[in-house]
Amino acid sequence: xxxxKMNPADLFLAYWSDVRFMSSSALTRAMRPEGDFDExxxxxxxxxxxxxxxxQITTMVSxxxxxxxxxxxxxxxxxxxxxxxxxxxxxPIISASxxxxxxxxxxxxxxxxxxxxxxxxxxxxxNSLIPRxxxxxxxxxxxxxxxxxxxxxxxxxxxxxxxxEIDQTPIKINITVKAPGAAEGVVPGNSAGAEKVTFIPIAQxxxxxxxxxxxEDDRHYFDYSVSDARDVAECVSHVLGQIxxxxxxxxxxxxxxxxLNGEIINRTLEYSNTFRIFVLGSGSTEESDGVQTWNRSTxxxxxxxxxxxxxxxxxxxxxxxxxxLHGLNTINxxxxxxxxxxxxxxxxxxxxxxxxxxxxxxxxxxxxxxxDDLIRLYQPDWIFSPILDTGVExxxxxxxxxxxxxxxxxxxxxxxxxxxxxxxxSKMNVACGMAIxxxxxxxxxxxxxxxxxxxxxxxxxxxxxxxxxxxxxxxxISAK
Numbered sequence: 254x255x256x257x258k259m260n261p262a263d264l265f266l267a268y269w270s271d272v273r274f275m276s277s278s279a280l281t282r283a284m285r286p287e288g289d290f291d292e293x294x295x296x297x298x299x300x301x302x303x304x305x306x307x308x309q310i311t312t313m314v315s316x317x318x319x320x321x322x323x324x325x326x327x328x329x330x331x332x333x334x335x336x337x338x339x340x341x342x343x344x345p346i347i348s349a350s351x352x353x354x355x356x357x358x359x360x361x362x363x364x365x366x367x368x369x370x371x372x373x374x375x376x377x378x379x380n381s382l383i384p385r386x387x388x389x390x391x392x393x394x395x396x397x398x399x400x401x402x403x404x405x406x407x408x409x410x411x412x413x414x415x416x417x418e419i420d421q422t423p424i425k426i427n428i429t430v431k432a433p434g435a436a437e438g439v440v441p442g443n444s445a446g447a448e449k450v451t452f453i454p455i456a457q458x459x460x461x462x463x464x465x466x467x468x469e470d471d472r473h474y475f476d477y478s479v480s481d482a483r484d485v486a487e488c489v490s491h492v493l494g495q496i497x498x499x500x501x502x503x504x505x506x507x508x509x510x511x512x513l514n515g516e517i518i519n520r521t522l523e524y525s526n527t528f529r530i531f532v533l534g535s536g537s538t539e540e541s542d543g544v545q546t547w548n549r550s551t552x553x554x555x556x557x558x559x560x561x562x563x564x565x566x567x568x569x570x571x572x573x574x575x576x577x578l579h580g581l582n583t584i585n586x587x588x589x590x591x592x593x594x595x596x597x598x599x600x601x602x603x604x605x606x607x608x609x610x611x612x613x614x615x616x617x618x619x620x621x622x623x624x625d626d627l628i629r630l631y632q633p634d635w636i637f638s639p640i641l642d643t644g645v646e647x648x649x650x651x652x653x654x655x656x657x658x659x660x661x662x663x664x665x666x667x668x669x670x671x672x673x674x675x676x677x678x679s680k681m682n683v684a685c686g687m688a689i690x691x692x693x694x695x696x697x698x699x700x701x702x703x704x705x706x707x708x709x710x711x712x713x714x715x716x717x718x719x720x721x722x723x724x725x726x727x728x729x730i731s732a733k
Contacts, residue, residue, distance in 0.1 A: 493524035
């Protein structure tokens with residue numbers, strides 16, 4: 254392999270490509286170099302010139318005995334990882350009055366700029382090198398999996414795949430970086446770890462929801478949208494005028510058509526100090542593929558700027574029993590499918606000062622291995638999941654799925670649903686929001702803290718707020 258033009262990020266990826274094939278026991282037994290090897294590598298990493306840096310490192314690695322080769326590469330990767338902590342988004346900037354900040358060599362400064370522009374530090378084949386998530390909290394412990402895990406060895410760096418599959422269908426993963434602040438990112442908050450979240454169901458009663466069905470040959474499609482009699486923008490505006498301040502505001506799936514985004518954004522400008530980030534649920538797009546529109550979520554900041562958008566990837570189908578429960582027709586027992594077009598990529602958005610964010614719309618939470626691999630590899634801070642269901646309840650599919658996924662990262666899950674379908678089935682006092690924390694205990698969370706949000710009875714337009722708390726109940730799934 255030609256190392257002559259590599260910087261330390263490229264070298265990390267190159268070494269990863271070799272050691273990733275090691276078995277668990279081989280990783281554990283890998284012999285490390287002795288003596289002053291670590292100090293000499295650190296000295297090389299302290300050089301400004303990346304070519305001189307990598308040249309010295311690869312020379313030192315080549316001088317080790319053959320039996321030490323992979324263990325030596327693991328050691329070098331660990332030392333490179335330590336250097337990248339100096340620019341990791343979660344690393345606090347130490348002021349001169351509180352102590353000296355470790356120097357940042359020129360090659361590391363340049364890679365920091367590369368990430369801000371390209372989203373990554375380096376790319377090699379199918380893999381990218383990015384900051385290890387989460388960005389605003391400590392990462393998983395090295396032994397969080399109770400076994401040998403190569404990815405968990407590193408605190409500052411993560412090697413991620415640029416493409417993940419749903420049932421062998423490739424889905425492209427895009428990663429972008431947003432600077433903190435009102436222009437394109439999220440303004441700083443005063444309650445890190447104790448964020449307030451407000452859920453707006455929008456469609457609360459059966460009359461607020463329109464149902465459309467379409468038949469094409471032997472295929473049957475359905476779609477939901479908010480009734481014309483329900484003024485969505487007014488609902489949002491009214492709630493923003495009531496909540497005071499929330500770090501995060503969230504609406505459910507299929508509640509906000511893309512054609513309403515402009516009006517809603519204009520309304521939010523009247524309440525620019527009431528939230529930091531607003532997930533505008535999702536809704537049908539104005540464009541189509543000629544047959545179907547996309548089901549798209551839009552995320553905005555307090556200045557009304559669109560931070561990113563996400564199309565639903567995997568459409569849900571209702572079997573005959575569930576279709577009848579929702580008042581839909583059925584054809585020969587076939588699935589009744591959502592009437593929208595599949596997205597082909599997932600956007601992973603790093604918002605420095607807020608965290609790494611992903612939107613998984615309803616059924617996308619269930620997409621395997623996409624959702625599992627996405628969360629395990631990218632380690633997001635926040636997973637937003639707008640859904641359309643009969644509310645959210647402990648023990649139902651959305652809770653069970655988040656419960657499983659919470660073991661894979663330090664992510665926090667926020668799930669938002671309207672309550673119109675619950676009202677259609679005469680269910681009362683159904684939650685419109687759910688928050689679930691990571692399995693592993695953190696300084697902010699006990700293991701798998703969980704809480705649901707229920708609108709006050711008779712409140713219309715309704716909303717429900719939660720403030721993330723360490724003393725929430727702990728979620729569990731057990732047999733009775």
